[in-house]
Each structure stands twice: as C-alpha cells, then as structure tokens.
Amino acid sequence: MSLFAWDTTYSVGIPHIDEQHEKLVSYINKLHQAMLRDEEDNVTGKILNELTAYIKNHFAGEDDLMVKSGFSDHDVTTRHQYERHKMEHAEFTRKISDMIRKHYESKEYISVDLLTYLVEWLLNHIASIDKQYASFIKNKR
Numbered sequence: 001m002s003l004f005a006w007d008t009t010y011s012v013g014i015p016h017i018d019e020q021h022e023k024l025v026s027y028i029n030k031l032h033q034a035m036l037r038d039e040e041d042n043v044t045g046k047i048l049n050e051l052t053a054y055i056k057n058h059f060a061g062e063d064d065l066m067v068k069s070g071f072s073d074h075d076v077t078t079r080h081q082y083e084r085h086k087m088e089h090a091e092f093t094r095k096i097s098d099m100i101r102k103h104y105e106s107k108e109y110i111s112v113d114l115l116t117y118l119v120e121w122l123l124n125h126i127a128s129i130d131k132q133y134a135s136f137i138k139n140k141r
C-alpha cells in the first residue's frame with residue numbers, strides 16, 4: 001500500500017510538470033516501502049540519491065520554465081512569487097540532503113512522520129506555489 005496516492009486534484013495543468021510531481025511522490029512511497037521492509041541502508045540510500053537527482057532536475061526545469069515564460073520578471077507580484085519559489089526549492093533541497101546525512105547516522109531516522117512531512121510539503125508547495133506560475137503560463141496561451 002502506498003503512503004500517498006496521487007490524484008488529479010494535484011494537477012497544475014502542465015502535463016510534463018504533473019508527471020514529474022507524480023514521480024516525486026512515487027519516490028517518497030518507495031522510501032516508505034523500503035522503511036517497512038527494513039531494507040539495508042544502501043537500498044534506502046540509493047532511493048534517496050535518486051530522489052535528490054530527480055528533485056534537482058525538476059527544480060531546475062521549473063526555474064527554466066518560470067524564466068522562459070516571462071513569469072520571473074513579468075511584474076512586481078510575479079517577481080516576488082518567483083523569488084519565494086526559489087527560496088522554497090532551496091529549503092527543500094537542504095531538507096533532503098539533511099535527511100541523507102541523518103539517515104546514515106541513524107537508520108531509525110526515516111519514519112512515517114518524516115515521509116508524511118515530505119509528502120505534505122510537496123503537495124502544499126504544488127497547490128500554492130507551483131500553481132502560481134502554472135496559471136500564469138496557462139493564461140498566456
């Protein structure tokens with residue numbers, strides 16, 4: 001059973017971004033499975049490394065989209081939203097690298113609470129922050 005099931009309420013309406021978000025959630029579900037099966041540290045570590053790489057690409061892709069669509073510099077509101085968005089990405093990136101470090105310090109570190117926090121952070125970010133640039137792009141079409 002998944003910790004979290006993806007559904008279309010979390011869609012931002014940009015297909016390749018939705019796919020990436022769904023993939024991020026599936027990585028968190030994979031971590032949950034690994035935790036339940038009490039996998040070796042390197043199994044969980046491998047998922048964490050893949051998740052880190054995927055997040056890095058995903059955030060860079062969103063950044064690119066925000067810049068190329070003109071969102072990052074359209075007006076004072078979008079400029080502010082863009083800055084806030086970058087801050088949230090940086091914060092999450094830090095959180096994940098912190099997780100990797102702590103995971104190797106103590107296997108018990110990865111817990112349902114922590115994974116729930118990650119999923120909630122992600123869904124909250126998608127619903128509030130990602131939807132800002134997504135609706136800007138959709139309105140331009």
Ligand SMILES: [Fe+2]
Pocket residue numbers: 062085089125129130
């Ligand atoms: Fe984002």
